[in-house]
Structure formats: structure tokens, C-alpha cells
Amino acid sequence: MQKITRDQLVEKAVALLSDGTVSAVLGWSRGEFDYDITPAVFKSAEEVKENFVWNDFCGANFSKYLVAQTGKVEGKILVFLKPCDTYSFNQLLTEHRFDREKVYAVGIPCEGMADIAKVREIVGDGIVSIEDDGESLKVSTLYADAPVLVGAKDVMAERCVNCKSKKHVAFDELMGEDGEVIESARFDEVARLEAMTPDERFLFWQNELSRCIRCNACRDACPACTCEKCVFDNPDSAVENKAPANSFEEKMFHIIRAFHVAGRCTDCGECSRVCPQNIPLHLLNRKFIKDINEFYGEYQAGAEVGSRAPLVDYTTEDLEPGEVFERGDQDA
């Protein structure tokens, strides 16, 4: 269902490697399963030709990998950025997390990525292989006699259904056509929760967050969580906490994590994508984004390099913390 093909991307990567523009390529490679795509660094044209993967499961946002990889690679590194990735890319530049000169960014269009959980909901467990079949995915499972055809649109990840932008805000080169910022319905779910009673909300989150196993996947995939050392790993922080001991701990972890990325989170949705427990973590980030938009004016992290994140900014006319709820009461 992607408009751009693997062959085009491989051709581009090989060309840039061969003419010396870049000395490495950050791309997707096959993991254990067809839907289990893993980021990889390719150092040669041969590696690219052999192992580079591009399909509906290539959701990984590579911006974050630049922080580590730009320090490791001699010369430039090629990175393929989907529109949503470019926002993270800019945000990391704003925070001086990597050297722009060491990156050759190629913007690529994205038609939305698939969510394996949604595929499973339709075909069940035991997926053996998935083939892209144009508008649909052909899924073979251990338990079904014949492959099942699944509509690509039907299994599109939530973050892609509610895609906020098809526009690339950063790139050295663009493949395919650039899109526009989209008026998405991404805050609807937040609004739905806001409309609930506190008791209902508490139950909702208790149910969601209690599933957390503190695997830290959300943190490790998040392009805003690039700290050299996370406070939760730091014995001097007094909140060091490697694994949850009870229901409070993961709540604290997720609140603090969301707070730490508030104003910096580009809403790329990686946290929810990688969560093995399918916790809708992105809703916490979106709550902050929605609040910030409503309290302090529209702000999209990463839309511009160098913009000042709302929580490290202020005006003398800002609303009071108490007024936050008065607004809410009026709405209700």
C-alpha cells in the first residue's frame, strides 16, 4: 500500500553509498517475523540490497537512532524519514542531540503503517507470513488453511488513521510528493476521556496501566526520551526504580515520562506502537499536547528547529492552574 517501493529506496541508498555522499544507511531489516521489523545500520550496498526491508510494518521512527549513530559513523549517515519522523528529527536538532552535518535525510512519503495487533484481531494468532498485496495484506497463519486477505486500511495503526501531517518538515532530499499538515481527529479520544467522570477515568487508567510490565520499550523507542541516563535508572535521583513493585510505580513512571516529554513530544506514537501490552500511552502525551494547545496556543513540537517548548516558556498572562478546571467545568 506504500506508494514508494523498496526498489526505489534501495536504489537511492545504493546510489548515495556508492557516490560517497553517505557512509552508512539507517534502514529497516527483517526481524524474527515478517511483521517484526528491526532498525539496522547498513554499511555497504550489498547489505542494503540483501537486507533492506520496506513494507507496512516499517513504522520505526529513526530520528532517535541518529543520536547514537552519528557519533559512531565516519562521514554522513543516510536516514529515511516518514513525515511524522521529520518532526522528531527537528525536535532533536532543537535540543542539539545530533550533528545535522552528519546526516543526509531523505524524506519519503508514507501511506500509513499497519498495526500487528489489529491484524491479529482479524486473523488470530500464529502468523507465519505476511505479504503485501496492494490494497491488502495476505496473512498466512499456522491455524488457517489458506492465507487471509486483510484490508490494509482496516489494520492501519491508530496513529496513522489519525495522521497529523503528511508534510516533511526536514529533509535534504525528498522522494515522491510532499503532503500537507492534516486536521486530524487525534484528540477525540482524549476528549472522550475528559468527558468521563474522574472515577471512570481512574478505572480506565487503572485497567490500562496495571498491565505495564516496565519493560521500558516505550522509553527506549521514544525519540524524546534520549537522555544519557534516565532518572529512573539513576540511583542519585531518589526515584530510581527498575521494575514496578506495585500499581503506583508504573503510574509514577508514566506520568513523569509524559511530563518529561511534554512540550517536546511530537506525537509520533512510537510509545504505543512498541508497547507489548498495548497500553494507549500516546493518550498521555496527547493530553499534554491538547492542554498546551488550549492553554498556551497551538504548538507542534518539531515543526520548526529552535522553537521554544511551551513548558520552558511563559507569558505573564498565563492561566492559573486552578483555572484549568474552571474551564473544564464550563465545558462539561
Next chain:
Amino acid sequence: MNKNFIQEEILRSSGVNPKKCMKCGKCSATCPAYDEMEYHPHQFVSMVENGDIEPLMNSKSLYRCLSCFACIDRCPRSVQPAKLVEAVRLAVVRQQGKNHLTANDIPELIDDETPQQLLVSAFRKYTK
């Protein structure tokens, strides 16, 4: 009609906040129709602010505003007095039978050169 109701209605339909006025009088200083008016632009502002609207509604001053918008542009406080005059005028002409000009009056008032624009404008300002 209730005095407060009219005041509110006028403030709402005009979108003007008379409290912003610092009583400098530049609106009246700039007004081309000043001498024809019983109540002047700055008085519209303060009288509406005070809810003293009845005299304004009965005054011919309503029909002397030329909609030249000079008071709007020159007001240092962005009060927009012309919008208040307009709102009070509408509050009057929207009442039954309160048209200030009727078609019957026209023939006497025009000449061969009168542009259509004049008739349209006058009707817009003087009638419902």
C-alpha cells in the same frame, strides 16, 4: 424595553468595549459630522457605557454619522465609536415603523445626477 437589555444588546451587536475609552475625545475631534450632531461620538461611548441610551435613540445624531470610519481608525484605544452609533441606530430602525426615510421621500431629494450608490447607502443607513 429594559434599559440594561438595550445596553447589552448594543454592546453585543457592536462588539465595542466602551471601558477601553480614555476620554481623549479624538473621535469627536476627527468627526466630519460633528456640528450636525446633538450627541457626539465620545458621548455615544460614555452614554452607552453608562446605560444612558434613551436620549441617543431619540436623537437625530444617529443619522448624521457618515460611516467614514475615521473615528475607528484614529482612536488610540481601539474603541470604535462608529460601531456604537451604528448599533444604536439599528436598535431604533429595527423597531416597527421607525424607518427614518421612506421611498415616498425620495423624489424630492434627488436630481438627475444622483448616483444609485447614494440611494442605496441612504436606504441602508436610514431604514430597516
Next chain:
Amino acid sequence: MQRVGVFVCWCGSNIAGTVDVAAVAEALKNEPGVVFSTDYQYMCSQAGQDIIKNAIAEHNLTGIVVCSCSPRMHEATFRKTAAAAGLNPYMVEIANIREQCSWVHKDMTTGTEKAIILGKAAVAKVNLNTPLTPGESPVTKRALVIGGGIAGIQTALDIADAGFPVDIVETKPTIGGKMAQLDKTFPTLDCAACILTPKMVDVAQNEKIRIFSYSEVEEVGGFVGNFDVKIKKKARYVKEDICTGCGACVDKCPMKKNPNEFNLGMDNRPAIYIPFAQAVPKVATIDPNACNMLKNGKCGLCARVCAAGAIDYTQKDEIIEEKYGAIVVATGFNPISMEKFDEFAYNQSKDVITSLEFERLTNAAGPTAGHLERPSDGKSPKTIVFVQCVGSRCDACSEKGKEYCSKICCMYTAKHAMLTRDKYPDTDVYVFYIDVRTPGKNFDEFYRRAVEEFGVKYIKGMVGKVTPEGDKLKVQASDLLSNKQLHIDADLVVLAAAIEPDKSARPLATMLTASMDTNDFFTEAHPKLRPVESPTAGVFLSGACQGPKDIPETVSQAGAAASKVIGLLAKDKLTGNPCVAHSNELMCNGCSSCERVCPYGAITYEDKEFRMPNRTTKIRRVASVNPAVCQGCGACTVACPSGAMDLKGFANSQIIAEVDAICK
């Protein structure tokens, strides 16, 4: 593990009346680290302090908790006590069991329980205290004053008077500023030049003061006590030390028709010029945009007539680097442009002028030698209309003027009106006002004299339109009190233009990391209690750069700024507050979040090389806090997502220990 001593004060019955002090001392004995605990009637007394000192020695105490009155009362006392006994003063914590316990609670049980908890929190905190030493930094005993108007002049003179060297940087070829352009000063009507020029001469002759005229501040580095400043001395093509200011070159220069800035373009000056007779330094300057020699190498007349041989067409801009202990900003103000207010026909008629232009027109050294003449035809005006508040007090959305009151206009307009009536009694003088604001010593009396003795016609209302027609200015205005629209045929219209900070202030504020308000006035460290200090340590404010001000106010603020500078320069070393932020560079991401919230510009970044596994290294950008500049608010610690930034004396771990102790 610390060895903590706990000292519970009775404060007579102030504490002991509601808190069982012995029980508190007893309960705290069992807290971790506590090796000694006692109570006494008055801990702050000499005897009480001796108990502490002895206990430190006897029990080898490494930390002290005093349960007593507010730390705002006696924290300093007990720190000194500890220091006297050889303990680091920052190993002392106070549990406030008087103001926040015994005085607000009534019964003994409640009071005692709470006192114990507060004590526990203090013990938990002191267990994590580390000895802190205030940073010391040397002080460069030289001050920089930016701006050579009356504010800068007064500040420099006062600092020099205390024996410290001062440099003045002035962008114009001469010091003197706006005051040099004024005619008389309110409310005493003494002539501005008569009181200003002696001060200018004092500056020139003062051995402690150097003047960098025709110069600009290019770069500021460093911090309080240790600023490194680069000053660009623009080429004036005249050797300053040789020029005698005789003026022969000025007379001979053939390029005579250049607008004279000093007279606001109302007359002309040659390409080589001395702004005015009493200029300091009295040195000629060549305008490179007007000089034929500099533009196309033809002329050289001034060099030929200069007996001293001071002309140097090859002169280049020069960069001077100097160290300073303190910087005073005195960049002053300008009237705003009247471009957007053409209902007053400023751009259409030469006879519509600003008040500053009026000053020049009435100044004996001005373009008309002090005779009040219309700029258009030189006739003496018979009817003059003054318009107040042009561009002041505007609504924020009007996009035309300033929101604030410019403060000085009411008084100078009264002065202009009065002086005109005094000198030309047959002139009709109208002043259109919105409010007449005259708070100040002898100010309202002055304004009343203008009305009562001199017959100035004050009209409550505003001018709406000025129409130049023939040789008249038709003024259409409102008279609100008689409810009339007035039509006055005037000969001269004078606009009291709003004033705004000089355009150089904004880039300067960036260089100094000093904060500004939305109008580009410098912000003071505290609006009431620290009005002449910028929040940035070592940067002080003098004059209208901080807000609209008249001369008396400017001079008093200039003196105040000078005294603050003297207080700073008198120190050999600056002792900082040791409770400052510091960044753990191993954890710092270099993301700049902390820098953005720091009100003092105390945080800078550097690229540092770090060892990585397998003998590799990596260069990372990390924050470092200048302890001399940091004031210890802690805003950065919360902005820092990685927790690399922490605050000494109020560390994350210490506050969390208090929370834990309280919530146990």
C-alpha cells in the same frame, strides 16, 4: 553516615508552651544518624550556642539540626555557630517548630507530634547534606557605562568619585545625549546646557574616566565581577589625541549640505563636523557617507587646513578589549517615529514638529539661534497648538503607538507653552490634553503657572486632523468640556511624541543576557526594592532605558546605580551563594531546556569529550553553570528531563527525603 546532633529550643515558653521539647529531643534520638539530642531554653543565646559548639567537639558531629524558630530568623546565627566549631556552616538544618508549629497549634499533643515530624524531616535532609563552600571570584575594579547621556555621565562621575576607573561608551561623536539638545529644564527653567556642560567637562577631565565616543559595545562575555567586553571604536578619520577641536576643517569642508543630526535635520552640517560647541570630546568626525575624499578620493581639503595634522583618511574601526567588574546600561530613549500619525500632517508640513524639534528651535545654539521661527518660511508663529499623548497610552491592538504613558510630555509641554508665552506674549498657545499628569516636586505648581500666569490655553480634548492649507495649519480638535469641535488656524503644531527605548537596547540586552519587557525597556531585579539592578548580576540600570524618566529622576537613579556599582567594586572578592545549580555532565543531554528557563544567563554549553566503552570517545554538548551568576532558584532542575541538573542545598534527594519523612 552523618553524625547528627539535634538541638531543640524552648524559646522560653514560645515553643515549650505548646510542644513537649524533651519528648521531641527524645523521639529524634532514634532517627538515623542522630548521635546526640538535647533541649535548651534559648538555643540562640550564647549559652545555647555553646551547647552546640561543645556537642560538635565532643560527639564529632558532622550535621546539626536545630528545632527552633524560622530559619529566616536564626539560620545565619546557627551557621556561624557551627563554623566557629569547625563545622561547615551548610551542615546545619533548621526545623521551624515555632512559627510553623507552636504558634499556630493549640494543644500539646498536636504540637509535639508535628514538631517531631518536622524534626525528622530536618534530620532526613541533613543526612544528605554535603559541605558547601561559597564560590569566590575576583572583582575587576573597573566599571563600564553604556551610554553617555545625563544618566551615563552622572553614573560615571559618581563611580569615579569613589576612586574606581570607569569607561563610557557612546555611539555618537560626543557625550551629552538628549539633555544636550534641550533648551530649558522644568520645573526650575535653568538652561540645560548650563547645568549639563560643566558635568561633561568634569567627565573629560576626570582621570578615572575614559570616554569611548563614536563607539559601540560589540560583545560581552564573562559574568559579575569579570565581564570581558569588546568595544568597537568606529573610524572617525580624525586622530582624537591630536585634534584640537579648532574647527578650521569644519569651516573649509565643501560638502556642507548634510542633515545635522544634532538639530534633528532642521539645518545642515559639513561632512566633517563637531556636533556642537561644547562637545566632549571636542574632536571633529568625518561622516564617511558625505565626505568626497572617502567616497571617491577627491578633495582632502580638511587634511590641508588641519594645522595639527589630525586628519587620517585611512583610519579603520578599532576593537578594544577590556575587563570590567560591573556594567551600567544607560542607553536612554528616542521619540517614536511620527510616520503612522499623519492625521497630524507631520510628513506633509515642515511646520508640524515634534517637541524635541521645538527644543532645538528655541535653543540659542539651535538652527534659528533661539528665535522661534517656522521651519517652512522663517516667520514667527502667532498661533501654536501643542498636542499631547501622540503615540502614548495607545491600545495594544492599535499597532500605532505605545501602551505606556511617556511621563515627561506633560511637563515639557507646559514648559514649552510657558516659555513661548513668556518670550512672545502676543502668541496664542493652545495645549490639547487628555490628562495633565504632574506628580513631582513643584510640578503641578509649574503647570498652574503656565495656565494662570502665562495664559496658556489648556483644552481638554484631542486634535483629530491637521490640514496644511496656504500658510496655515487648519487644526480640527475637540473641546470636551465645552462640548464643541474647534477649528483653529495655527502657524505651528507641536506633537508630544511618545518616547521609546533606544534601538540599541535590544541587541545589548541579548549580549548582557539582561531581561527586557515587551516594550524593550530593561527589567529591574525587583520593581520596588532593586530598581536599579538588572536581574543579571553585575548589570545595573540608569535612566530611561528602564522606563520613561525626567532629568531629576534619571539623575537620582544614576546615582543609585553608581552606589550599587561602588558597593560591588569595593569588594576584592565576590562570595557567592553556595546553594547554586550544578550539572552532572555524565547525564546532561545538552538539550538547552535549562538555559531557556534560567533568568540569569548562568548556563552555558561546551562540547566535551567523554570516554565510551571499548576505548572510544564521544564528544557531547553539556551544560555548565557559572556559580557566580546562578542565584539558585532551581527552575533549571525541573526543566532538566534527565535530572542532570540539581541544586546544592536543595537537592532532589534532600527534598524527597523530607517528603518521605513527613509522609511516613
Next chain:
Amino acid sequence: MQVKEYKPLIVAFCCNWCSYAGADLAGNNRLNYPADVKIIRVPCSCRVNPMFILRAFQRGADGVIICGCHPGDCHYTSGNYYTRRRMAALFSMLDFLGIEKERTRVEWVSAAEGAKFAATMNEFAQTVASLGENKRLEDLRCKK
């Protein structure tokens, strides 16, 4: 079995320059407020890390209040403006997670407002008491 009267535990973070001094003034004027309020001194309200607040709840606090200088009066010029934004966002998030919004508050108390300090604490303690024990954010391990 003895029924223990429920007393809410309230942690108040007070900035050193205004609110802590305001609390001292309340003391000087002998203005009563519940002993359940325990004050922690911080240099500025902007020193209060959301972690401190969550930690307090975790360890059993029933309410957390942050007091700072009035906006515009911050000793450090802008600290409380950051507090205002951070806490507006944080409290809204806690509410989003179903934590009763009445348990958290920011109040500006100047050094002259001893009476306001006492009144605020009385009122806040009462509000929190009416909500009952904090059950939604506590760490059960820490409860004895």
C-alpha cells in the same frame, strides 16, 4: 477497637521568599491552621519537581499544595511563571488519570499574607479531608 479519627496529611511546598515568610507571619500572628499541614521550604516554587508531588502522594499524602510569590513578584523574576505552566499541565494530567483535582493546588501567597496563608491552609485541609484518604496514588507498601 479504637477508631482513629481521619486526619488528612498535607504537604505544602513554600518558596523561601514569599510564601514561607507568609507562613511565618501566620505564626507571628498566631493564626491557627491544622497541624496536618507540613511545610517544606524550597528556594522558589519553580524548584518543585512533579516527582516531589507524586512522591508525596505515593507515600501517603492526601493533598499537596504549592505556594509561591504572586506572579510578577518572583524573587527570581520568572520562576513562578514556570511553576504556573508546569503545574497547570501536571494537575490537568492528574485529573485526566482520575486523581481528584481537589487534592492539588497552587496558591500565591506573599510575605505579607499571613492571614491568606492560614485561611488557604484551613480551607485546603477541609477540602482534602472531605475527599477522604488518598487511595488512587498511594503506594500500599508505604502504608502501615
Next chain:
Amino acid sequence: MKVSYFPGCTLKNKAKDLDEYARKSAEVLGITLEEIQDWQCCGGVFTTAKNEIATKLSSVRALKDAAAKEQPLVSVCSACHNVIKQTNHAMQTDSDFATKVNNYMAEESLYTGETQVYHYLEMLRDLVGFDALKEKVVNALSGKKIAAYYGCLLLRPNGVMQMDDPENPQIMENFIRAIGATPVLYAMRNECCGGYISMESPDLAANKSNAVVKNAVAAGADMIITACPLCKYNLIKNGAEIPVVYFTEVLAEALGVKEDTNE
């Protein structure tokens, strides 16, 4: 290029020449004025009241028509331009008003102020360019001292009209320069001629118009140009001692198409 064109009632009757000159001149300048189909009266005066809806609908229809063609909307008459531009601004900025209008019109597509509204003078300045206009001039009006009379409606309220500095406008003066004549500056050029008050209070209108003409004459003008039929009427009716003509007339003259028009 093609633009949508809203002539307005007067241009079809008493001010036919204003219209004709405008069309001929535009042709020379490479601009096709496509008259809006079935346009209706602009409304004459913009009613500033937020709750006045019906009288603004015809403007919205014209705007919508241009939007459908993705063309800018150009008008010549100052009054039409003022009403259309203010209506468009209200559609852009007052969502309450826009919603009511859209509900009232009950059409499939919504309109929220997308159309770019130009006065003919703005079209000359921004779409043609005064330099390009200058090149097309065949009959430079050199030696003519022309006073531009803006009146009220082109410039005010400036927050909406955004044509030029409302107190010191230059657009007509630059236009005069472009056609080879000399502009005459005078302060009354942005003051009111009396407008529709000439219906009820001819004395006041005379008063206002005279002040304008007198000021222009004192400044040395030998001709006044205007974009407004009502201004022209008031100035002439009250005995202007110098000719008062539409700016399109001198434009057509300079471009050498004035005579064709009269045929």
C-alpha cells in the same frame, strides 16, 4: 490573467464610464475582468453590527462565486470594494457570523473568506505592477497636476482594508506617477465628502466637499481623481472649480483607449 469582477449598481447606470474605462484599460494591461454572474447590490454601506446578516449576503454570494473560480475578486467602486472587503473579513474572523451566513445560504460548500479581494487600484499595484503599467502608457499625462481623492471607503477601517497607510496613503499618488502626471499632496485627501448625507443635509455635504476641493486647489491641483461615484457626485454638485474625474478615465487616456470607449 483572469479575475472576477464586481461592477456594482452605479457602474451600470450613472457611472457607466467608470466601468467602461476600467474594462478597456484592463484589457490593455492583459487582465480579463470576468463579470460575476447575476451579481446583486453590494449593500451600499457595510453595517458594522455583528448581528446584521441579510444585507451582507449578496457580497458573500459574489465572493463565493469568485472562490469557485479560484479567482481574486476585483471591484472599482470604493463603496462596493469596502462592503465586500469588510464582509470577507467578517467571514474570515467572526466564526459566529460565518456560521450564520453559511446556514442561511444553505449551500453545499461552505465559505469562510478564502477569496482575495482587490480594489482595481490594488490590482494595478499588486497584480499588474505600476512599473509594468508605466511601460504600457502611450499617452503620458505629463504636466498634469492631479490630486488623488481617496475619501473614506478605500482606506478605512484600516485594520480591515489594509490598502495603504490610512493617514499617508501612496497608492493613488504612485498611480498618478505611473501615468506620467504629477501627484499633488494635500491633507484632505482622506477626509469625508459628506457621503449620503447629501440626501438629507445638503449643506453639510457641501461644506465637506468644499473643504476637500479647496485644500486640493490650494495645493496646486488642476484636477481631482476619485474611485467613488458618490464622492464625484458630491464634489461636482457642490461646485468644484476644477474637474473631478474617475481614476479609470485618466488611466484609459494614458493607455490610449479613452476614445474607443466613447464610441
